[in-house]
Amino acid sequence: MWKTLLLCQLLPLLLPLLVVASSGNRRGRLAGAKWWEHAIVYQVYPRSFRDSDGDGVGDLRGVIERLDHVRSVADCLWLSPIYPSPQRDFGYDVSNFRAVEPQYGSLEDFDELVRKAKSLGLKVILDFVPNHSSDEHDWFKRSARREEPYAEFYVWRDARYSAEGERLPPNNWLSGFGGSAWTWHEERRQYYYHAFSEHQPDLNYRSPRVQLEMMLALKFWLDHGVDGFRVDAINALFEDTQFRDEPPSSANGSLVEGDDYSSLSHIYTRDLDETYNVVRSWKTMMNHYTKKLKSSQKLALMEVFAKLPKVIKYYHVGAEPMNLRMIHQLRNDSRPEEFKVLIEDWMRAKPKHRAANWVVGNHDIGRTASRFGYDNNRADEMSMLAAVLPGMMIVYQGDEIGMTDARLTYEQTRDPVGCAAGPEGYAKTSRDPQRTPYQWDDTTSAGFSSNATTWLPVNDNYRDLNLRQQTDYFGGASHYKVFRALAKLKRRRAVQQGTLRVKVIEEGQVLVVVRELRDEAPTLLLISFADRELRVDVLSKLDVPAEMRIYVASVKSRLRHRERVDMSRVRLPARASVIFAADRLRS
Numbered sequence: 001m002w003k004t005l006l007l008c009q010l011l012p013l014l015l016p017l018l019v020v021a022s023s024g025n026r027r028g029r030l031a032g033a034k035w036w037e038h039a040i041v042y043q044v045y046p047r048s049f050r051d052s053d054g055d056g057v058g059d060l061r062g063v064i065e066r067l068d069h070v071r072s073v074a075d076c077l078w079l080s081p082i083y084p085s086p087q088r089d090f091g092y093d094v095s096n097f098r099a100v101e102p103q104y105g106s107l108e109d110f111d112e113l114v115r116k117a118k119s120l121g122l123k124v125i126l127d128f129v130p131n132h133s134s135d136e137h138d139w140f141k142r143s144a145r146r147e148e149p150y151a152e153f154y155v156w157r158d159a160r161y162s163a164e165g166e167r168l169p170p171n172n173w174l175s176g177f178g179g180s181a182w183t184w185h186e187e188r189r190q191y192y193y194h195a196f197s198e199h200q201p202d203l204n205y206r207s208p209r210v211q212l213e214m215m216l217a218l219k220f221w222l223d224h225g226v227d228g229f230r231v232d233a234i235n236a237l238f239e240d241t242q243f244r245d246e247p248p249s250s251a252n253g254s255l256v257e258g259d260d261y262s263s264l265s266h267i268y269t270r271d272l273d274e275t276y277n278v279v280r281s282w283k284t285m286m287n288h289y290t291k292k293l294k295s296s297q298k299l300a301l302m303e304v305f306a307k308l309p310k311v312i313k314y315y316h317v318g319a320e321p322m323n324l325r326m327i328h329q330l331r332n333d334s335r336p337e338e339f340k341v342l343i344e345d346w347m348r349a350k351p352k353h354r355a356a357n358w359v360v361g362n363h364d365i366g367r368t369a370s371r372f373g374y375d376n377n378r379a380d381e382m383s384m385l386a387a388v389l390p391g392m393m394i395v396y397q398g399d400e401i402g403m404t405d406a407r408l409t410y411e412q413t414r415d416p417v418g419c420a421a422g423p424e425g426y427a428k429t430s431r432d433p434q435r436t437p438y439q440w441d442d443t444t445s446a447g448f449s450s451n452a453t454t455w456l457p458v459n460d461n462y463r464d465l466n467l468r469q470q471t472d473y474f475g476g477a478s479h480y481k482v483f484r485a486l487a488k489l490k491r492r493r494a495v496q497q498g499t500l501r502v503k504v505i506e507e508g509q510v511l512v513v514v515r516e517l518r519d520e521a522p523t524l525l526l527i528s529f530a531d532r533e534l535r536v537d538v539l540s541k542l543d544v545p546a547e548m549r550i551y552v553a554s555v556k557s558r559l560r561h562r563e564r565v566d567m568s569r570v571r572l573p574a575r576a577s578v579i580f581a582a583d584r585l586r587s
Contacts, residue, residue: 035075035123035227036299036320037355038496040387040487041394042074043230045363046082046104047090048437048456049397051449058437058448060105064113066440067120069467073400073480073487076123076299078230080363082110083129086136088199089416090435091127092232093134097217107224114225125299126221128229130214131236132200139213140201144188149209154201155193155239157182172245173269176261178420181269195236195269197416205237205278215285222289228299230322234314235304237275240268271310276317283318301357312349322394323357326382327365332372336504336511336529343389343502343513356391361399367434370405377575380482380554381527384577387486388513388525390500397438401467402479402555405433406459414456432456441468477555485552485561489579494523505541506534510572514542521545521582528572539568548580 050062060082070077081091084101091101100107117124133140142150157170169182170191175198182191183198192201203210218229249265279302286298300319304311305328314321325342350356360382361368369379379402386393397403408430410423418430437454439462440447445454446462459465470478489495498515505512509530516522522544528534538544544567553559557576565571565580572578 034297034299034355036301036392038390038490039075039123039392040073040490041076041078041125041301041392042070043078043080043362043394043396044070045080045397045435048435048448050438050440051445051451051454054450055103056445056449056451056454057103059103060100060109060113064109064116067113067116067122071117071120071122073483074122074395076125076227077117078125078301078394079127081127081129081232086134086199088134089197090414092129093132093136093197093200094129095134095137097133097214098220111224118225123227123296123299124225125228125230125301126226127232128218128221129232130203131195131233132202135199135201144185146188152204152207153210155204156185156188156190157193157243158190159184171243172264173239174246174259174261174264177417178260180259193239195233202236202239205274206241211278211281215282218282218285219289222286222298226298227296228286228301230301230303231279231319232303234279234302235271235275235306235310236269237278238272240272244268271306276313279314279319280317287318308345308349312351315351315354320355320357320392322359324359326386327359327361327371330382332378336508336527339385339511339527340502340504347390347500356389357394358386358389358391359394360386361396361434362394363396363435364431365434366405367396367403368399369402370433373575374402374404377554377556377573378577379556380479381575381577383483383486384525384552384554384579385513385527387490388495388515388523388579390496390498390515393490396434400480400483401439401465401470403439403465404459404461406436406457408432408436408457412457439466441466476558477553477561479555482552482555489523489551489581492523493517494520498523503542505538506530506536509534510536512538512542514544521548523551524548524580525577526570526572526580527577528575530572531574533574534572536570536572537568538570544580545582548582551579551581553578 044063046063047058049058050066051058052061052065082100082104083094084096084099085091085093086095100110114124139150139153143153160168160170162168169180173181175181176195177197181193181195183194184191194201205211246264246266246268249263283300286300290297302314302319302321304321311321323346329342346356368382372378372381383399410426413419413426413430413432415430415432418426418432421429436456436459437446437448442463444450444452446458446466448454467480470480494515494517498517501514503512511527513525514522524544539546546567547564548567550559550561550563550565552561554577557573559578
């Protein structure tokens, strides 16, 4: 009976997909200018953005109250998961894919948020978590009882047994959160697979019913006005059908020992080819949806950790793979040549007519100002670089004011990864330091909440580092003012359409990015990696006007906005970043 019902549900959805997929001309018309190609995407972590009701946890009404701020620095709001959840991984363990977490508000609140955002000209995308659900999802409970049609919604497997009769997991697969990726379920008398926490069982994408349900979840949110999705952990979607042991990994030619995630080469649980077919089906559905309603095109932004060819392949199925290389491969001690290679590799690998993107920060990695050093003039560096480069710029809440990681004790830790690491290891693994509440002002709880107690403590530096202080500071530059200037720069024709040149000068101490259009003066970014002030003769190395104005400079450089500069004698303070532009380029 359920198979007949499934077919009835699938046909209305799949028939239009086949029509779109078989019509090359129609797809071509859909592939015109896309709103995200030069957008600044601003990630909001709802628990930590703004608490409207004083319970110490951020919520949707809090986001609504601060949409004007988001619009002041970005074109698109990306909301981290807002679905019902036991919050064991703070929303990435979903118990209902088509509803709103009551702690955050209601579906009506979400609808109001979308309406207000659109009235401000702000796009809205949702974090979609397709790889797994919560173990408290009704699907999982019914699957554990072998109820149809849910029996095979998850990846179940019989136990192995040692010669002594000891029950063992089906194979050696490991969880990204540590330990075995298999957990025994007493009721079902089988193991279930979880690529992440044991509270996040993996969905079985070899089940057509699972694929249908997730497609319907996407459509549900499209019906509620979203402009697309950032898709979490996409390359973990499928697993090897033979459940073979994964081989040990190696680093520098040596085997990596232990049972942590890095000890295996994940050839049977990551980047399987079937994943691309699912993504193609989602994007085809979105294109059909766009055409039917004559709405703006829908963004499908994929979080994927893989080697570059596998990442780029998502472009070829219609999606936009997130370029996470800036946050995972560049460090405080990286040299200009490493930056140059990273930029050029991505630009060379991506399809010619597809937009690049540059991720500056997110909720899973230390804040940019902390990674590169808040006190050594580099807090603005990555935002300035991403703003000048062609394509989309993706930032995390607080990047625009130079927020830094908080110092938390083990007792204050809430992140399951940090908690699992224990008192000795939490400081290296916890993601809580970058998830502390947004620092709006210097009042109670940094203006995040009227409650002095918040779900994570506010960073101790909030009295000196907050949005109000940076907005009201008339005596000079602030990170917020720099970012506002970058947002305006991103809309300029030369930055959106100009050619790109990346060079390293001054004996490997200065990175140069040049954007230029024919018959227009170039836009020029210089980033110093030197620990001392430099005097740089840019004119002898690049074809630029003899004089240019400083459009914007990193806060601690103390260089003056709009100052006219002789390009044969550019003063570049230690670790400073400076954008130069022609006189007619105004901020």
